[in-house]
Amino acid sequence: MTENVLISPSILSADFACLGAEVAAIDQAGADMIHIDVMDGHYVPNLTIGPAVVKALKPHSKKPFDVHLMISPADPLIEAFANAGSDLITVHPDAGPHLHRTLQSLRNLGCKAGIALNPATHADVIDYVIDDIDLILVMSVNPGFGGQSFITSQLRKIETLRRKIDNSGNDIILEVDGGVNPITARDCILAGASALVAGSAVFKGAGTYQQNISALRGIPASQVA
Ligand code: DX5
């Protein structure tokens, strides 16, 4: 059922001059989570927001804050992001140096722990931490920018990860991030994704966020109130 997929709009594509209002707008439009892309200009060639902005946005939505850290190293900053109101924090395993320790720290801080796999990263990277994670984020573009095209080879990785999650019996969200639009969303869901991040597909056209989110669930505009 595509309707059940969790939608986590990426505010990277929002109007940065009025981020609080944008977060409230996607909340009202039916977002299940709020995806916040944190970039450091080092792990990825772009620079975005820090914990102070996450804290400032928190009062604008009660939906879980799904914070994607594209920073290296992540460890020195995860406590600040946890204290700022992040409900779920995702790190990249190659942002190092000790993934297992980072995942433990996230849970000790009261956050759900996520692990993000870049397009060339093998699905097996999760094997020895599958009991330590609440979310797997499949990057279907190279991290750093919104508006890129979906890399179709990642569908096979989603299928592989779906099998691994089901075999584990653990309750793990399988999220896809990058180039997600109504067409690629359907492919991701069929491959086994349970959550979708979308930036440009949600934030295109003011006043149409509800239709845009519904379209990712496979619901046509004519059926959206
Ligand atoms: C890329 C980010 C994504 C990005 C998605 O590094 O992690 O969350 O904002 O943007 P779209 O949906 O436009 O590909």
Ligand code: ZN
């Ligand atoms: Zn992201």
